[in-house]
Amino acid sequence: MLIRWAAIGVVIAGIVGAFAYTGGWFSPHRLTPARFIDTFEKVNGIHPGFRRNHAKGLCISGYFDSNGQGVRLSRASVFKVGRVAVIGRFSLAGGQPYAADGPAAVRGLGLRFEPREGEEWRTAMIDLPVFAVRTPEGFYEQLLASKIEPATGKPDPAKMTAFLAAHPETVRAIGIIKAKPFSSGFANATFSGLNAFRFWNADGVSTPVRWSMVPVDAFAPEEPAGEQNKNYLFDALIARVHRGPVQWHLIVTLGQPGDPTDDATLPWPDTREHIDVGTLTIDNVEDEAHGRCRDINFDPLVLPWGIAPSDDPLLSARSAVYSQSFTRRAGETKQPSAVTPTEIRQ
């Protein structure tokens, strides 16, 4: 009888144990989405209601005119000839919602394409040609190494040196990023999806791709940091949109066999075929409290049928961590954003 009782105990403990193991209770040091966001909060402080990264932002809306060139690559309805409504958000990287605009900050563009028929597409891009890290772990270590030390007001140089020593791919990527000057603002910046994806068309043919939004506005190099208004980048964008619609071409780069799809730090050769699949027009800006972007998670894996993730390990991790950030801020009381309705009306 005792053996039978023991058997019951072992079976039940086994199931409960397997459940707890699967949930990560036995591995407290595992890098989970929650731990990622905890670390963002540790590095930046907690700013309730705001995104844990790319916290400072502005809502935009407009439309995408597809020219039909994408149809041969992807069956997604967004690429059929016609106009698709778009909402989006311009942002600055970092977890400080009231940070001053400056030349050091990476700029972000999140977009949500909403075709009347067919599946929606979300993408979150930044104004860098390649990403600085290859894996979620690399991102996490970089985040810790970039933490501002309260004593100096700067990151600890020893930590950054140690991080770079362990990540030669980041050193190489920074070299590529710094090789070209940044643009002077949001409206004339090129935003890249960075991660590779797969397009597949009506015949089932799959193509590895990367995409970028290439501005119509002429390039002008970034001004050095000066005595600007702390929202000068956003204010310039608002003024630009008030003068008239701002446009970008959606350029799809086709990968060839052997081009890395699992490493966002590596560029593809310039000789790869680029296809202009349509034009994005932004004709409206709104602050976060009044626009529709604040409560949208620009999850890069909200994809239409016809676009699929690649084997890039960053993609699933981005989706998981964005979701965690969204869940936390969703339940928090919202504070006014740095870019105010008053600035938008000016």
Add this chain to the structure above:
Amino acid sequence: MGTQQFTLFSRILHWTMAAMILAMLFIGVAMVASLADYHLLISIHRPLGIAILVLVIIRYVNRRLNPPPPFLADMSSEERFVAHASEMMMYAMMLVLPLIGWGMLSAARYPIVLYGPLYLPPILPHSPMLYAVLRKTHTIVAYLFFATFIAHFSAVLFHSLILRDHLIDRMVPWKVSAESTPARP
């Protein structure tokens, strides 16, 4: 006396859903702690949850049409109450948990993708606060479901290994004839 079985259809539904629900609970708990497998797991989690929602409706209708066999004669009224209540609680959770999932994705304005171009419409207005509450409720009900499953499974093991009353014969997938079932000693 011998044991009467559930109908074959009821038994198939029970075991199919048991496997689906257990898989679902493990996928759920793995998904929220995973970076690398998050996307794959959530892509399974959504359609599997909706499949459970559809099946539990079929199962409830089937239960009304084909009532369960009587409990064993020697079960006390307290035992019967606990067994019945835990079954009803599991039915409720099978229904509510997928609905909360569907509702919370609706409130967050995530597309509710089943597979490929197959989508479900949102069932709630876009509201981050509503999403936050439902998201938390989803987790709490899921843990409650796991605890109820453990209680249910422990009770079955207790009946089978300690009481050895062949209660499990009511639900085993194969045919057990009432005559061949030995009476409880």
